[in-house]
């Protein structure tokens with residue numbers, strides 16, 4: 189067959205438009221596919237919701253609950269608390285909330301004007317039970333379905349209760365320093381112990397007749413002690429270590445926290461090693477009577493003998509940090525994280541320990557938002573990494589500034 193140049197041009201034009209048509213159809217199909225996928229993923233994201241399960245109704249568990257119910261994706265909240273409601277609400281020790289965390293909690297609707305407590309230098313002092321009672325009262329006012337199971341200890345038997353809940357779940361283990369929930373759910377119980385480069389000792393004075401009204405703390409610095417009555421005069425030296433003292437708590441239970449920067453001066457060595465209990469008792473007795481609030485009555489030696497518990501010697505103040513604080517269990521589409529004392533805590537009472545746990549909750553809302561819509565393995569992993577890195581930063585911050593802020597300044 190012979191082709192002239194017109195035929196060839198015609199043929200080429202026809203195949204060109206045929207190819208263009210093919211490309212057009214293919215591109216349209218891809219565009220429709222991408223568009224549909226986008227719409228579906230948008231609908232799925234918009235419909236995605238989360239059930240939050242909290243183990244432990246202490247200050248960190250209940251604050252987490254308050255944050256969770258304000259995340260629009262959280263449609264259901266279940267709290268397991270082993271103690272009954274009145275025991276939780278009657279917890280008597282005092283908590284001190286730092287100014288930055290007062291603002292953070294105000295952002296979640298905590299109405300400090302309706303809480304019994306005292307202000308000093310922007311810090312809010314209240315009884316822990318007052319704070320817990322307030323949150324228990326406001327939780328049902330939010331949209332999410334809330335179920336607080338008081339008197340219910342979380343144990344291995346409860347895992348089935350969680351497994352049968354439909355959809356994606358987040359379990360927050362807020363069961364305190366000795367809690368086992370994380371371990372039950374598969375997180376490692378290993379801890380890393382960090383030195384704060386300080387030594388400390390604690391005392392608690394209990395009176396049955398006083399009230400539980402919170403009192404702002406007292407801080408005193410550069411205190412020296414004369415231990416010549418207890419240790420040999422060889423231990424006396426010119427460059428003595430000086431201590432910081434903090435008196436806090438309510439008038440029924442007063443705590444004394446004594447701390448000193450790590451050193452091997454003779455006085456520190458003596459207070460770390462001499463096991464004469466009367467030495468530490470007299471130090472705390474003298475500290476209390478010298479620096480107490482003016483309206484408080486002094487305490488006697490015999491009162492101390494019967495009513496004061498104290499560390500028999502100085503010990504190293506350490507921060508313990510759980511090495512695994514977040515995980516994802518794909519079988520039941522469940523995220524597990526630890527918060528509060530269950531995640532990290534000092535072996536010392538600073539009177540401001542609640543702040544350590546509260547600070548970590550600043551990443552809870554973004555974490556909830558991320559995990560609710562995380563579909564791919566990559567998104568799930570990056571959400572977990574986000575939470576773990578934040579938890580790590582909290583520890584690093586506290587190792588660098590925590591004790592300084594809480595005790596030495």
Ligand SMILES: Cc1cc2nc3c(=O)[nH]c(=O)nc-3n(C[C@H](O)[C@H](O)[C@H](O)COP(=O)(O)OP(=O)(O)OC[C@H]3O[C@@H](n4cnc5c(N)ncnc54)[C@H](O)[C@@H]3O)c2cc1C
Pocket residue numbers: 243244245246247248249268269270271281282283284340341342343362363364365367368369436437527528529530537538539540541542543545
């Ligand atoms: C005697 C004492 C005095 C303190 N004084 C102060 C102070 O003056 N200032 C301060 O800031 N901090 C103080 N603290 C520290 C403070 O308690 C903690 O920093 C803070 O309570 C940490 O809160 P959390 O919610 O992580 O843990 P926690 O308060 O320990 O709460 C854990 C909760 O989990 C519950 N729980 C445990 N296991 C289970 C389970 N298996 N199932 C269900 N529920 C469970 C417990 O009953 C508890 O309600 C004090 C602590 C103690 C013990």
